[in-house]
Amino acid sequence: MKMSTELLLILLFAYLLQYCTANNMNNNASIKGMFVFGSSLVDNGNNNFLQNSLAKADYLPYGVDFPSGPSGRFTNGKNVIDLLGEKLNLPSLIPTFSDPSTKGTKILHGVNYASAASGILDDTGSLVGHVISLNEQIKKFEEVTLPELKAQLGHSSSSRDSLPNYLFVVGSGGNDYLFNYFLKYPKSNLTTLQSFTLNLTNLLSQHLKKLYSLGGRKFVLISLNPIGCSPMVEGVRPMRDGCLQCLNRAAHLFNTHLKNMVDDIKTHMPGSTLVFVNSYKIIRDIIKNPVSTGFRDTSNACCKVESQSEGGNGILCKRGGEVCAERSHHVFFDGLHPTEAVNVHIANKAFHSYYKNEVYPINVNQLAKL
Template identity: 65%
Template sequence: MPRGKTFPKLLLLCSSLLACLLPCTCYCKAKEKDGADVKGMFVFGSSLVDNGNNNFVQNSVAKADYSPYGIDFPLGPSGRFTNGKNVIDLLSDRLKLPALIPAFFDPSTNGSRIMHGIDYASGGSGILDKTGSFAGHVISMNQQIESFKTVTLPELEAQLGCGSRESLPHYLFVVGAGGNDYTLNYFLARTPISLQLFTANLTTALSSQLQTLYHLGGRKFVLMSVYPLGCSPMATAIRPIGNGCIRALNFAALLFNFHMKKLVDTIKPKMPGADLVYVNAYRIVQDIIQNPVSKGFSDASNACCEVVSRVEGGSGILCKRGGWACANRNDHVFFDGLHPTEAVNHVIANKAYASDDPDEVYPINVKQLAQI
């Protein structure tokens, strides 16, 4: 779904020349504050990292552009699938980036707004093109990468006044995808292959996508693991009360996460000079769910907002439009039937950025990656 931008060659040439005459914009090799060599982030994935792209995607039911979403976000409902900031916003804060990462499909995302990165993520999408078709029109990972390649790179070169291969090593490439490939594809469509084979194919597809971004110039990658899918209110709602998480969903998430973590090491020979960080969001969220009180939470099983149930024709995931939301949002792990609250996103972002526990971030944390 192209944004319909065109860039005359003359305009690109003039913009590039002008940028190089201005020291404030021609900083491809300059370092940011505190020695961090990161100018921004390019984000790919699904609803957990979507900053509002689906607001502009027609015929998609995976939207969060209405109340009570955004009840604690400064701008109100923005398309983020939570009550406030998501993990991308909070990582941006930790990296001291000057502004929140804008959504690619927002018409105002152009010019100087792209200089600190863009978010391409689309709620309901997956690593595989087929994933998300059950949610109407969504933007797959391959389409997201194509938008980055064909639209963003020429514009970024014009803004920075230097080639993309010069500038992109100074950006983080964050990927948060994979969960929908199970919940909205493998299990929903009852795919007639083994879970192990499906996961192997999914990992191969992700590896190919990472290598594509690498060949376009990316050098610093952050891979967010799949959350404990079987412990979400959406999943547990279909089981008798007291039976706990759905093991099949959690096993699938763990299997994929195992392969993703291995990929951090096995893909290195194919991406010389690149550095990858694996963020074990599964472990971080599961630890909160199993020990909520010690982590500052009191409700690890119920959605904070009123969701549209399956009986009402929903999926048990999204909040009702204009519905109620709990008053004690910082006490809840889940805001809707699947997505965490801002309070949980804070925990994930803080651990991704600064944890020294290899079971939470591997082999280094995001702060260390930013300073390479």
């Protein structure tokens, strides 16, 4: 007996629904978690536990839209790490290394080591007190987390064997310019921007090779943002298009080296895959054409920022200060860091975009399936 067209379509739809649901559930089943290294853009609250550090976001209005309130994230809600974790179907938020409760089974889905104000260079961030440099972050991963992860996985599987199932996310470098190079070198002429950048990216390359030697195989490298467009530079001249171009040139130069590193370093890291996420372009595109992406304010901080006359640095929100009502329409939450709405945009592009000038050479979704 022949099936009716209507019945055939119903059966086809049911099959497709079942297939797509199963495919979606298992889409990133091979990714167990993330190990995260970097600065404030990816810090989930490590600096909360540091003594004598001024680089903290553990107070309102930070976290005003985060489920548990202020958490140490330098934004109103979720950061890029939280959002990528959701897209990878990870069962929980990535815990911070500095939290004493981050041990045992809590490390099975990864650990976040990022520290606000830190940099690739060991001395970056010293002006704000205690921060955890990228070098220190990797040491903590090697000396503390890896042995414990091996114990959690049992004797049948080594921690090194399981690490290809984790993403290694690195987002560092901006502070090396803002709080190091531009504070020390331009007036002294001791080193050029080009030589400083080359040294910085060479050092980052060494750190990536170290993570590779420890078992890392899937890497996500997040570019520097257009730091010259952030509210903290407001009032500084000369500016063009609302941005301080000398800072943007530095970020663009670093990003060019970082993207080239994705290809150049592979000969030293066989079997690895690196993905470059161009958050610089993603944010710059929003600033140039905000209406198309639902933004309205591309230059002002959403929160009341502590000015230098108030003892602040023009970056952090004033403790308990005013905050804008339409946060999803603002690009920047404080004097430097983007809002959750921008983080959503970056995470979506990182995960789904096929434009190689946004994510190169493949997107994070494709990386997760390898």
